[in-house]
Amino acid sequence: MAILILTAAPLLPGVIADGTPAGFARLPWESIVVVLLLALMPWRPARVAVAATFGLLIVLASVLAGIDAGFESTLDIHFDPLEWQRLREAFGVVEDSIGSVAATTVIVVLAIAIVILAVALTWAALRVSVAIRAGRTRSTTVASTVAIVWIVTALLGARLVPGQPTAASASVGAITAATSRAAEGLSALADLPREIATDPYRDTPSSELLTALRGKDVIFAFIESYGQVALQNSSLSGGIHQVLRDGEAQLTADGYSSQSAFLTSPTFGGISWFAHSTLQTGLWIDKQSIYDAVMQSDRFALSEAFSSAGWRTVSDSPSNTQPWPYGTSFYGYDALYDADNVGYHGPTFGYAQIPDQYTWKFFADHELAAPHQPVMAEIDLVSSHTPWAPLPQLVPWSEAGDSAVYIPQAAEGKPASVVWQDPEQVRQAYAESIQYSLGAMFSFLHNSNDPDLVLVVLGDHQPAPIVSGQDASRDVPISIISKDPTVFQSIEGWQWHDGMLPASDAPIWPMDAFRDRFLAAFSA
Structure with missing residues (x-):
């Protein structure tokens, strides 16, 4: 023995x-x-x-x-x-x-x-x-x-x-x-101060920042687990393509245009805050130790750029159930919305504390409805977060802000314990969650009808290998939606594809390249 x-x-x-x-x-x-x-x-x-x-x-x-x-x-x-x-x-x-x-x-x-x-x-x-x-x-x-x-x-x-x-x-x-x-992690951490200090926008006068977006409401919306596989996997993408086509037709009818491409995320399957912080800071953040160090630095984030240029800045993160000090100490947001202060009293849906459509409705009612100072917001949507069960369903926009309407939905949906008995059910549940999250976004765009809105919507990372498969890329879709043609004139050099569905040969940028290219396109 x-x-x-x-x-x-x-x-x-x-x-x-x-x-x-x-x-x-x-x-x-x-x-x-x-x-x-x-x-x-x-x-x-x-x-x-x-x-x-x-x-x-x-x-x-x-x-x-x-x-x-x-x-x-x-x-x-x-x-x-x-x-x-x-x-x-x-x-x-x-x-x-x-x-x-x-x-x-x-x-x-x-x-x-x-x-x-x-x-x-x-x-x-x-x-x-x-x-x-x-x-x-x-x-x-x-x-x-x-x-x-x-x-x-x-x-x-x-x-x-x-x-x-x-x-x-x-x-x-x-x-x-x-x-x-x-x-290797210690070595990357040692190189970080030099990368933080190498920032072409740190000392840019506020009068020169984001001049092409003045007067507009700018939203950066992350759709959880919205990865390339959602668009390019034949067994998953049929229903998602249909939602995108129908949504794009509605956008066109409402006067919106859109362009799309791909970004390569620093994370995969989870740890979404690495993607959020990478997009905002222009630094490749793929380790918790690097994230913590950046959050305690003076790196110039997109939220700070908008704030210094005159925007009211807002974070809406319905998965947060605890205080988030970095929201003010690093990002400098004027308002922080989370699971505890948006008035939602309905059921949870798996990981998601709050359905995406409720999140959009609350934001539209509290930040965009009345005359207001231009708003820049990051909204971190979570209905498509694993385990993708049970799932909420879309409701009429007028009812989306009522917690009670979601109560029967939680009981009607399949629980995770049932879905996760079969990998094929998991993949199907994932696809349905993306369809719901995209549908909630289109519902917001159609009903808010803000002529000054610029929406940047993207995935944070690919879903886990049970959905993405082995050796999948880390690429995620990204789209810009607006009614103003000058927005797209500013990004003409990006050569993104028209519409919400980027083709397989669409440009692919590393996510940490977005901040500098965005600031360069829309600043004096």
Whole structure:
């Protein structure tokens, strides 16, 4: 049993990373080293300490590999140990998908399994070392022979199973990879002050900023998980294309025009605030540590540019249930709307605290209805946030601001526990959520009918691989909508495509390029 544990457990990180049990057909270097080391140590307390350290390191490697696999499957990124704060948000997503009781149960079971594995590895290493010490000459010869076999197979690249080298150091590899990612993160953080300081717009006089947009209401609206896959995946995009075509026809009838392209997001599957801050600051923000550092800097954000040029600035983020100090300390918003101060008392829809159509209606009624100072707003819509169930339905615009109208909808929709039993149902639910979010936006545009409105609507990131598939791009659609032809004259050099549906050959910009190009197009 001890030999079996020492043979299998150190291979767990590789099995988790590869997603196949074929990784168990390998020989772990870590066990060979620790057994030989324990056999040569004369002091029992020292042997116990080394065995316990070995057990903890293997468990640490397995945990890191498991977390990394989870991040790859949902966010299409590797886990950086310096970004441990993300685990809280990851747990929140799991909780929203399967419920708090089930999510907590999973964590408790995993914690128990981790403790059992650490104890079992410690015992196994000590047990085998005792056997070697009892028959020192023969056992040491056997262990040394195994070590030599490992070295030879490593040098030759021998394989018992195709694609799986017999010589393995999966646990050491998992810890080394995590350490390397942490070092890369520290290096990026060290370069950040120089990038922040290199800002061509920091000292631009307010009289020269955004002159081509003076007197207009400018809204930057992020549609959660609105990615390229929504437009270019044949199994998903049919209904979404129809919503876009119908919406564009209504826009044309109402006097609007639109142009579209793609941006490459710094994030994938979640962590939307990386996209929001990248668009606003012109910095590539793909790590929590970088985000935190930027939020404590004096980087010139789009919201600050509008504020200094005379706009009232507003953040409308219905997913926020806690105070958001960066909204004032960094972005400098004049007003912050969140889940607690917009008067919504209806049901939640999965992750979404508030349906998108209610968000649009509240914003239109409170910011655009009466004569007002020009408004710049960022609206972060969340109805299309995973788990995409249950979903709200569109209602007549006159009823969209009534919380009560949404009460029966939550009960009528499929719960996440049902939808997530079948990947095809998940993909269909995602597509329906995008159709709803786009429909809510078109409902706002048709009914608000603001002649001075400029709407920049875009996705924050692609949905998780269960929808996007493996090796999907990080591209998201972006559109500009306005009734004023001079808006499109200002961006003529961008060569964006007419309409709400960008073709596959539409321009693709990195998201951090948008701020400078936007300011350049609309400033003196």
